[in-house]
Amino acid sequence: MKKIFLPIFLCVAVAAHSQPSEPLQYKDIQALNSMNKRVIGIRPSGDGSHYTVQEGNTIIQYDYAGKSEGELLFRTPETSFQIVDYQFSPDGKQLLIANGATPIYRHSYTTAYYLQNENGIRPILSDLPGTRDASFSPDGRMIAFSSGNNLFLYDIAADSVRQITHDGAWNEVINGTTDWVYEEECAFTKAYAFSPDGRKIAFLRFDESEVPLFEMMRFDGELYNKAHSFKYPKAGDTNSTVDLFVYDLQSGQTERIDVGPDRGQYVLHPAWTPDGHLYFERMNRKQNHFEVVLCNRDGSQQVIYDERSPKYVDHLSKTFYFLPDGKRFIVREETSAGYMHLYLYSLDKGLLNPITQGPWEVTDFVGVRGNKVYYTSTEGSPLHRTLYRINLNGKYKERLTPDDGFYKISPSADLSYYIAESSTNTTPSRTEIFDANGKSVRILEQNAELREYLRQNELIAPREFFSFTTERGDTLSAYMVKPLDFDPTHRYPVLLTQYSGPGSQQVVDRWGLDWEDALVSHGYIVVCVDPRGTGFQGETFKKLTYGNLGAMEVDDQLSMARYMARQSYVDPDRIGIYGWSYGGFMALGCALKGEGLFKMAIAVAPVTSWRYYDSIYTENFNGLPQDYPQGYDDNSPINFAHLLDDQKTRLIIIHGTADDNVHFQNTIEMTRALNKEGKQYDMMVYPDQNHSMLPDHSGHVREKMLQYTLENL
Template sequence: MKKLLTLAALALAAAAAHAQSYDEIVRLRSMNETVRGIRSMADGVHYTVLEDNTIRKYAYAEACAGETLLPETPDSFAIADYQLSPDERTILVASGSEPIYRHSYTTRYYLSDARGLRPIMLGIDSTRDASFSPDGRRIAFSSRNDLWLYDIETESVRRITQDGAWNRIINGTTDWVYEEEFGFTKAYAFSPDSRRIAYLRFDESEVPVFEMMRFDGKLYNEAYTFKYPKAGERNSTVELWLFDIDTGARTRIDTGAETDQYIPHLGWTPDGRLYFYRVNRLQNRFEVVLCDADGSQRTIYEERSPRYVERVHASTVTFLDEDRFVVMEETSAGRMHLYLYSIGEGLLHPITRGDWEVTGIAGLTDKRIYYLSTEASPLRRDLYSITLDGRKKRRLTGGDGYYTIAPSRGMKYYISTFSNASTPNRVEIRTGEGKLVRTLRTSEALRSELAASERPVKEFITIPTERGDTLNAWILRPRGFDPSKRYPILMTQYSGPGSQQVADRWSLDWEDALVDAGYVVVCADGRGTGFRGEAFKKCTYGQLGRLEVEDQLSVARYLAAQPWADPARIGIYGWSYGGFMALGCALKGDGLFKMAIAVAPVTSWRFYDSIYTEIYNGLPQDNPAGYDDNSPLNFAERLDDTHTKLLIVHGTADDNVHFQNTMEMARALNRCGKQYDMMVYPDQNHSMMPHDMRNVRQKMAEYTIEHL
């Protein structure tokens, strides 16, 4: 008994020390400097930012105190977002936010101009997704599933649609699955002449309802219901409509014979023609459809794949003028590259080529395109520019690491944020040619503390598999690492399709606090992850969880064989897709792992949403084996609970990966007579917000220290 008490006391002391260490991680992470809310102004030589809950204007080329653009506001006025009007004399400010789902929120809108700061859209609640018309006279916005117009001069509102209804009809904003998987909520666009608005109308009346229980400290709990299309189930029927602001006429735009398809983007060409993306349900065919002035339509771009076309976004197609446009595409070359197209002539030529990937377009001029790529390394991002004919390529960034870019209008300047594994953020202004103008942030205080404490830095390695190929990985070793000793190892991973966890950028999280406690932490990107080519990424198609689990098991076996590793003390952790993987590894590992932590795990892809699941796994009606053969629910009996301690963590208000996943996993384990641990967070979402982000990390750390 005395020995047990001593062990318990040691565990508590270790947990307390770790909690203190994690608080230190949070403090250090908060010192990583950045610049928020960057907006280039129309002249391309000034920009605005969010600072100290106000908006300030700066010149790119000159160091100055900055001009405050808002009048003094009370402390309760919290800026969530802002936009400058086209003439930049008025600012639309969103103050406060009431979250709906991951990207969506309602807010209160204010206008700031020569008359001061004043609330608008009075008497209308649940306002969201507001934006100026190109002529600056009106603001479109959504409220309660309908689309509205606000006239700035008359301060009047006009309701464009009348049939919006919860869980039935949505106008001008997106349904749950579009928001989550296509990553946008504003589903309307003004024409360049401000006379028309194109918008999407979602009919989700046939989409099955998901019910999520809310407790909220009430005497009687309440059900929250929303439309959630699971794999193979009915999606919303999505229509494209056109509203004429002058006449009030509404016209439905023909989007083709298929109704079970996706329209993930709509927009206008520079000369005022409507276009939209069209993606079939299986997501292996992508089209760009142009609506000509005479009412006719034509497909100006089409991409097909035997597996899937990588998910599209607004910058997949970028129009240069009335005829030419740039496409980001990976199917032709097996790598994501840029191509120049003509509406009239089709493909003109590739712009970029090589055994690397374009990851994003930073800016365009009439002569050059600026893009981020992995040319230096799959782990890094650098900015390049190239002429539209694919010549005169220049690398504009000089450091070895990871850059993000905020361009000025016309790419006269850009603001770069750089970091790498050993260097926190450095924010600089550079000319469009890459010449340093000035440095905005250096994170100097953080750099000094990191150097003084000799905090361990990620080492990038490659791990061989039994197949003979290699996986990119990083490793964190404790201070004073002694290769003659043996260390416990925590493997952390996400592993989802197209993702990347092994990147040369600065970060700190709860795993770093475990390193302080003497653990080695390793992360490896297995097959299915991104930026190593289409074949590497898409080989997991139709069999989610099979190859990915094989690779993590291979990594664990490799680590166990290292002379500094304690092979009896290897654990694995993951969240969301990573939680699905942690379960798969724990159940299929046959005792390889001493501990596993699965947070918000998918336990059957039949439970997850249509867009994400079907693009990678096909329809369950066509591919039942791909859904069932690798579901943790179907091999719960393989958990070696005498050797592997398993912790499952979930929030009951997770609208993304439903709590249902964990309940069914518990049912399967219970029926097999298996022992495991569980931590439940009432009314918390997929990120354990709004209250328990720290608590869940403290729980995971304490569980690791106790059981690994």
């Protein structure tokens, strides 16, 4: 792995255990981040004893127990080759590699596929345009993939392609992959699944012909700009109609599966039980009724799980897992006890027992080994993620991770081992292999070089975590970062950094540096608070903001600003706020309703009206527009443009014109309202950049925000 060093001026300008003689710039933060080494592309091998990683443009196989040196499995055949993903066939004898990526939306991309097996390495599917979302069949004989909104099968031995669907068309019909809003909000793009015996493949079909068309302008340095058109359902508008089909590889016949009479519902995650029964998830448009439906071989159907809530159920992402026996399954849900927990169900008897219980949240289901369930949770603290195991009957719980911190777990195929990546806000990433009992096997990466550098050169101030109680009596989690040479007799400017979106969490004990850390070295205090409506503190707290996004959250951020203004070490006339996306929506709301409390506000890619945002996210947390119009209009910054005190608050709005997520329309309509009211403000526009200011300017925008804060706060 290539070693990357900090810029020479930074290395020599910093004295040990002292404030840097020169404040940090964003490029220094980038350099520190580049020193934080991580193990990339971990894939467990099917034998349970090995795993693979991507090291540069090679793929290396290692033994979990460390009994042998790594084995080189793949090296790129040419310098222009770029591995963006890879997967092994179930028997581990074939390797499918994605070379290069052409983005479609935030998570989706087309790529060129290469197959490596006993016959060597060769490109496949090269005659078809826009191939994507490829995967092996369970027997390793076939590869399913999508091209041109149609689903195909590639026969490896015959080197031939079979087309399963023929009606796919851009902005009309999608087979086997998801539409824009499913991709963004339901966290999956591959919308097909092989049966365990490889004889059938279930897939979703999206008819988006009635979904409103959105046109996003592309400039690309051309003489004439062009409109990029795609289907984007905004709140209250028509969604895709989703159907489920099963294709039989032997007969070539396609069967339509009955998903129910509600044509406006969401159909999610088609899958198969270990013993070969198809099942799928469905949720109504209001997202307050979730079901899992099992398809029996006689053609009948059985609802095996049903969950309802007065507000919404949290099942957009995968939360449903079958056990190997095919008769029992585990569900992660929060409505039963008010906290996200694991429950064991049976096809015949329904709920058998809760697996986990308590006033804390299960954050991830890791897997099952024998009768032991492995999961991560906030049991020790909402700031942390810790690994536990417990019996399926909910007894004999054990904590496995040795230290506090934020853990991400990658299990082996049979969970005889797991790889744990951990960090805290003061310690960079550490990657370690443990056996099933939590005994350390070996350390893969502990970032000794970066840790020693940070120890010798005091550059990054730690987060100080605390609880904060608002004037209304609500207790919120927060952190504060003070300059390393903090003097309590001095008065400091303060920047509130926040996201504040439903179910989110910013106040965590995890390593991560951004432009705000450079700001601290310039003599600023940075503060972050998770307001009401954020996550990992129980269902009641999370759903307080339902149907009224932006009301309580703005109140809580204003409370934090007033609290900071009362501190003896804070300059009350120099308080600012920053946010991106939902955080940009919040920064605008606070700037407009703050009555001059904020000297500066930075809103990046902000939502300015929830009527402009997508159906699934907005309706999930804000209800349908016809049911909760106050949540769409009462808190829209557009309707409060007249409140901006531009003599006291310096406002900048930053947006990319190719933002397919939060459309540039939001900023256009916000500036229209500000102009109408005669308000002064600043803007920074990034042509052809998406919601993350990619592909070119994610660093430039942070440099801009740092300089803007230094000049205006």
